[in-house]
Amino acid sequence: MLRRLRSTLAALLRRTRFEHDMADEIRFHLEARTSDLIAAGVDPKEAARRARIEFGSMERYREACRDARGIRPIDDLRADIAYAVRVLRRAPGFAVVATLSLALGIGANALVFSVVNALVLRPLPIEHPEQVFTVQSDGDIASQSYPNYRDLRDRNQTLAGLAAYRISPVSLEQGATAVREWGYLATGNYFDVLGIEPVVGRFFHQADDLAPGVSPYIVLSYDQWQARFGGSRDVAGTSVRVNGRPYTIIGVAPPGFRGTELFYQPAFWIPMMMQPLVEPGNPWLDRRQTFNLILVGRLKRGVSASQAETDLNTIAAQLTRDYPTINAGMRLRLTQPGLFGDMFGGPVRAFAIAVLALAGLVLLTACANLAGLLAARASDRRREVAIRMAIGAGRGRVLRQMLTESMVLATAGGIAGAVLAALGARGLTAWHAPVDLPIQFDIIVDGRVLLFSFVVTMAAGALFGLLPALHASRSDPQSSLKGEGSTRFARRRWPVRDVLVAVQVALCFVLVAGCVLAVLGLQRSVTTPLGFEPDDAAIASVDLGLAGYDQARAAAFRRRAVAMLSGVPGVKTAAFANSVPLSIDQSTTTVYPDVPSGNPRADRRSVIYYQVSPRFFDAIGTRLLEGRGFDWNEDPHVPGRAVVNQTFAKQILRGAPSIGSHFRYAASGPPIEVIGIVEDARYRSLTESPQPVVFIPMLQSPNLTTVFVVRSARPARQMAAEMRRVLATLDPSLPVYDAESLHDMLGLALFPMRAAAVALSLFGLLAIALATSGLHGLVSYAVARRTHEIGIRIAIGAGARDVLAAVLTRTAWLLGIGAVLGAGTALLSGRLLATIVSDVSPHDPVVLMATAALLVLVGFVSCWAPARRALRVSPVTALRTE
């Protein structure tokens, strides 16, 4: 076997040598035979002739010799490709259009697939990633509290290790000042559970993370190490100030390891037990009700995920029994890590796969288009095919030749597509979300993406090539050469192309409907009331805790900052809060009704909370519907007042006369009085359902993270810069971040929808371009084929209307049928689109009408030129052509 392969390879690689030797050998044979014949007394001239006759067909035997060496199929392929390239070069317009549309179709698929690959398929760069799962709670709180985590870690029987982490910012020393950097607080066993080895120094372990505050160690990410220390190996053991305190750099994580979240680029890891110092003023290591950790566990060898789930839920049941008000309804699930488990993973994966489906539709459209064009070309080439078959080419050979042509096209398109995808992936990886959090995806074109592109390319080539090729190879040489084909065969071949066009129009309709839907949705979500007024508002954030402020100093700082900001010319209102709606930082707390209903699980509600200063509602532009807001005279020592939104009043106060009614933060805690009600707003995303929200006076419940909000008559961006300046005069060493107009901050909330709108619009445009060229090709072809007939019609007195009707009726029908099919599909797939786009239903008549109108336009544009050509047919020349 090996020897044969070698012999084939040798013949292939030393091809000239092989041919040369073969020619020599045959020449030797002929000469030897001739001289033998001459020796036998034959006349020399006659001898040479007879030697050649006795030898037989030289070309046939040469071919048989090549065949014997196993290089014949490869020779044929080479000839086919050369022939295909020649044929395509003779139709450069077609070749370019085909390659371009394939490049776009395949490129779109490869790019979307590389995103799916990065988010769903590619395992984390850790040891045995298939054993590692996120342990997440069902319901709206996917995270766990530290005490719950400790119990789960210590009591389970099925996990080799369970680690916990939390995304957290610190103020990291840089020269004389400090910058805010994001990293992870991670339990001591974190690196051991994930199975990571440091490139420099060591990682922290369980023994380093036993008591609060005693392990000021920091592990740097590879990128941070490169950026800060230029990759110096001496960094291990040196000290760096974190939140103003010295920490020892003990090691550096390997390149490519970015923790377990796919969207996040951490700068560091600090042991969990340092939490009180990393997040000063808010110690929660002992607070069972603070759910803020993500849990990641590694299964013991031989344990299945469902066994571990059962085991963990047994513990969850115990924890619910022991702490019913906190853990009511706790159920745990193992999910794929990477996107906070299913919390983001579900929607993100669903979206990525939906977009992949759309990209597939675009490619299908491109294929239908090319199949139509190739079919048209194939019937024009019937004569050529017939001649080839008449001189002895088998049907298989002709079929292979035509398929080679489409494969050559597909390959050119595939290569161009892969290049496009690689460029796109690089762009996506370089993209940074417009937020303080270092959001970054790592999207690369790896082997899996290339394999996918290759398979897609080959499938596309087969898809659009096979049908026309089969048709062409079925032609009957005799009738084709006699010229009958143009009438007899045309009828039989038409329907296939018609079906292709109708399918293409239908696909185009679906894509365009999706595109219109996304654009409308985006437009509406920009114009829907947000429940606050982003125009003319600017924000700037500081983290006083990281700068070492205690509560008293922080309160004084804020009072002074508000006073100074209020004095800036043009400022109408200045206020502050721990966070603002639609920013990335949203916190929840649990609330209970004033009077228990007897069902602790139903009573316990998770609500978003904001800690706000007086006049916050004026500053952010939220209307106060009833009651009053907070004022500066609120006694910090008498807690118990809150402002809530409409949904809170409806769902938690349950119709009780709202102002003056009560709720509680703990089932047995003191009652809290509602002093005001504000309008609902969007808090986490633009597509969310109405959320219950409580506003707590910042003066009573201080938080060291502070967002200043200023409403002014000046341009918001200019105001944001002014705020940064004012805050710096108060404390030059304090890092100010996220100083921007409130509008700019909304970019994050709008991002998913913008991404969807851009993707869908691109696909829609692509589909329109493909449909236009497809219809154009079809009508042009029809006109060209029927020139003769049109000429006769005009000669016997047909007017422009009759000619147009003759040419365009079929096209109009196809458009109509395609549109109806497409509308049906769009309606059926509407649920998918509705998940991405808010407030717009695919059943919306506006969407369907707009799409239909667009398609009419497409039809008009694509028929314009050929229809004019049909009208200009001169009967005399037309009748002469045949």
Added chain:
Amino acid sequence: MPDRADLLPGTLDLLILKAVSLGPLHGYGVLLRINQISGGALAIEQGALYPALYRLEHQGLVATEWGTSENNRRAKFYQLTAAGRRRLREQTESWNRTAAAMAAALRARTGEV
């Protein structure tokens, strides 16, 4: 040439192996040797020899080497390999068995059945 027999399928390879088993030969020499050992009774088109030779070389049954012919011309010589020798032995036996069986079958008379 009415007394020349057509070649049975598969026998050309066997004849070539036999021919080169008697010593290295160039292509034309193989043809002459086959004519010689078969008494000129087997008819093949001369060109048909070469695909067969290439096939045998591809299968590793014969090895080739460029050398000089009896009249000092460059020629490609074929010679049996160990595998070729083995194949020749097997094929010869199998051929003899078939031939004997055929001969016996054709000798049969009415009385013997």
